[in-house]
Amino acid sequence: xxxxxxxxxxxxxxxxxxxxxxxxxxxxxxxxxxTRNHAASKSATLGVMCIxxxxxxxxxxxxxxFNPRIVLGIVFIFLTSPVAGxxxxxxxYNSGVKLWDQSVRDDYKEVSEKKKKLAEKVSR
Amino acid sequence: xxxNDLILQTATKIVxxxxxxxxxxxxxxxxxxxxxxxxxxxxxxxxxxxxxxAFDMKTVAKILPINYMTMTAVGLLFAIGTAAGSLLxxxxxxxxxxxxxxxxxxxxxxxHTATIFDLGVFLVVVxxxxxxxxxxxxxx
Numbered sequence: 001x002x003x004x005x006x007x008x009x010x011x012x013x014x015x016x017x018x019x020x021x022x023x024x025x026x027x028x029x030x031x032x033x034x035t036r037n038h039a040a041s042k043s044a045t046l047g048v049m050c051i052x053x054x055x056x057x058x059x060x061x062x063x064x065x066f067n068p069r070i071v072l073g074i075v076f077i078f079l080t081s082p083v084a085g086x087x088x089x090x091x092x093y094n095s096g097v098k099l100w101d102q103s104v105r106d107d108y109k110e111v112s113e114k115k116k117k118l119a120e121k122v123s124r
Numbered sequence: 125x126x127x128n129d130l131i132l133q134t135a136t137k138i139v140x141x142x143x144x145x146x147x148x149x150x151x152x153x154x155x156x157x158x159x160x161x162x163x164x165x166x167x168x169x170x171x172x173x174x175x176x177x178a179f180d181m182k183t184v185a186k187i188l189p190i191n192y193m194t195m196t197a198v199g200l201l202f203a204i205g206t207a208a209g210s211l212l213x214x215x216x217x218x219x220x221x222x223x224x225x226x227x228x229x230x231x232x233x234x235x236h237t238a239t240i241f242d243l244g245v246f247l248v249v250v251x252x253x254x255x256x257x258x259x260x261x262x263x264x
Binding site for chain 2: 069
């Protein structure tokens with residue numbers, strides 16, 4: 001039983017550390033804000049959640065202590081990190097950050113320009 | 125340009141309860157584990173600031189009609205009250221009492237007057253933080 005728990009803990013921690021590393025490489029190597037944001041908000045979220053699950057299992061199986069704060073932390077990160085990614089991406093787009101020069105299409109452009117014109121009319 | 129904040133507002137509505145719950149937990153756990161009035165107060169202030177970020181100041185003032193200056197004053201009164209209360213029992217200033225009390229619904233409780241002092245710290249921290257944020261953020 002304790003051996004299975006040990007293996008499970010090690011696997012979760014290693015997966016979490018690996019995903020965090022992938023997120024860091026993604027932030028360095030990807031070309032523009034949006035793809036970097038994509039890497040950071042997805043991969044890092046799952047990485048941190050895996051590490052937290054590993055810590056939860058460690059304290060539960062080895063120390064016999066169930067820590068509800070870690071569960072709350074997992075739920076909290078799962079809820080907030082994608083919202084933060086969404087807000088960063090939208091703030092970048094609205095402040096005029098260019099897409100990667102090899103991007104194929106931009107469906108939001110028309111809507112956003114229409115909105116800007118409407119806002120100018122209202123302000124006049 | 126008017127923006128659509130639906131995702132932020134919906135996430136705030138759920139996350140707010142987790143933060144407030146955790147701040148109350150940290151406030152009560154302060155005696156035996158890391159935490160206490162200061163951290164709990166800062167977390168509660170953080171929850172209200174998240175509400176301020178997602179909605180505007182008028183809406184938040186409608187949801188929480190609290191005068192934070194009064195809150196600070198009440199917190200200081202709690203602290204000085206528990207400190208001065210010890211003088212009534214002929215012991216030095218700031219001496220705290222501890223006892224097991226039987227309450228009607230909750231049953232056996234270990235109550236300590238340091239919790240009331242901590243509640244004062246909690247109220248002062250929330251009041252001062254929110255006063256600073258609202259003074260900087262408001263344009264009236």
